[in-house]
Amino acid sequence: MRFMGIDVVIPVHDEQELLAGCLDSLEACAEATPVPVTVTVVLDSCTDDSEAIARGRARIVRSDARNVGAARAVGFDALSVPSSPDRSGQRWYATTDADSRVPPTWLADQLRLALDGADLVAGLVEVTDWSGWNPATRVRYLEGYRSGSEHRHIHGANIGISARAYRELGGFERLPVHEDVHLVHRAERAGLSVAWSTATPVTTSARRHSRTPGGFSGHLALTELDHTPPGHTASDTTARGHTRSGVTP
Structure with missing residues (x-):
């Protein structure tokens, strides 16, 4: 088996502050990759300067879905x-x-x-800037995050899949949340080989205000609510381990 090239898709909704850093890292990554790499930025209902930042550095596709699952799907479609x-x-x-x-x-x-032999690769993420959160939230998150070879975390920020497997599975579902989780679970049910990688964690933002409701910042907010003082009521946290940005069994 051989691969002729790699296509990377990035869903973008008003990311003028962070998009350039993402593209910088992908350019360095492409230089270290043995096959050609093409990057596609999906501008999903953007109202800021994201397009100007991406222009000339990536292939641009547009979407007005305001939906991360739909944006990923549009990019691959x-x-x-x-x-x-x-x-x-x-x-x-x-x-x-x-x-x-x-x-x-x-x-x-x-x-x-x-x-x-892997048909799909699910990798880890790491956070380097916790300045927006209290120390207890960071500790609790890290306590519940398995970074070893037995991890079963699923992150839209760190997924790879063969084009053949992606098409066989029907691609990303147009979901506002959990589109990554659904793809990996469908791959498992189809009997495809899923590699749970620990090799190259992707550094991701821990900002408080997510572009995707129910995303990583929502997961951290629920983690923080677990520390609600006595007499206060925290929101339901039953879905805390099953978010767009990861699954913690």
């Missing part, structure tokens, strides 16, 4: 359908988020796992 029906000469797909930065070997490590 805009790619050419692979011409090879078998495992030879195919393409690899990957996706991350505009508020994230990928390490230089992110795609090379995904390809290595693919060449070992």
